[in-house]
Amino acid sequence: MGTTSENSIAKSRNIAGTYRKAICIAITICIFYSNVWAQSFTKEVKMIQEKCKSLITKCKCEISKFSGDRNIYLKQIRGDYRTTKSAADMRCFSLDLWVYGKKLSLDSIYYANIENDDLLYIGDFFEGSYTLSGDQIQLKLTFINSALNTSAPSDHTFLIDFDRSKKKFIQTKLKFADE
Known part of the structure; x- marks a missing residue:
């Protein structure tokens, strides 16, 4: 078992990883919709x-x-x-x-x-x-x-x-x- 500080570091990394994934997904969605909105119909x-x-x-x-x-x-x-x-x-x-x-x-x-x-x-x-x-x-x-x-x-x-x-x-x- 890790120490309290090791657990805190691990949680911080998990949170940071989750935020990175969320930001990547948000950027992908923005790029997709900006391309859709830019198209004419x-x-x-x-x-x-x-x-x-x-x-x-x-x-x-x-x-x-x-x-x-x-x-x-x-x-x-x-x-x-x-x-x-x-x-x-x-x-x-x-x-x-x-x-x-x-x-x-x-x-x-x-x-x-x-x-x-x-x-x-x-x-x-x-x-x-x-x-x-x-x-x-x-x-x-x-x-x-x-x-x-x-x-x-x-x-x-x-x-x-x-x-x-x-x-x-x-x-x-x-x-x-x-x-």
Whole structure:
């Protein structure tokens, strides 16, 4: 049998060995998860529809939340359809994308990229994808303009890059089907 001091030294070595093993395991787990978190992934956008209230009583409001990330959603306001912008209450026609509390007016981008000044925009979501790589989010959202006075082609895609850490839109592009 060892002396008390030998037993203390042995216990200290066992404790030190246990701590070393725990630290090695913790480092291994951190390396594994940092590699997993650094990987990017892409998935198809699926929407969950909800009704909302518009400040303008005659307008209809709908929110479409992304099923994969509730911090991303579309808010669309619609009113009674008219064949021209001048005949429509434009306060009732908007399509906004909200990403982590930041708003992007998709209808304004659409209007800025067309030549027909009287075209009314009613963007109906068709399909999309969501890519997350670190803090970078890339959205590819395809819509169809279902307004009656639209000219062909009506389908168009917004390509949107967003930085979650800076909470800002980095880049936004609009592509029409014939481009």
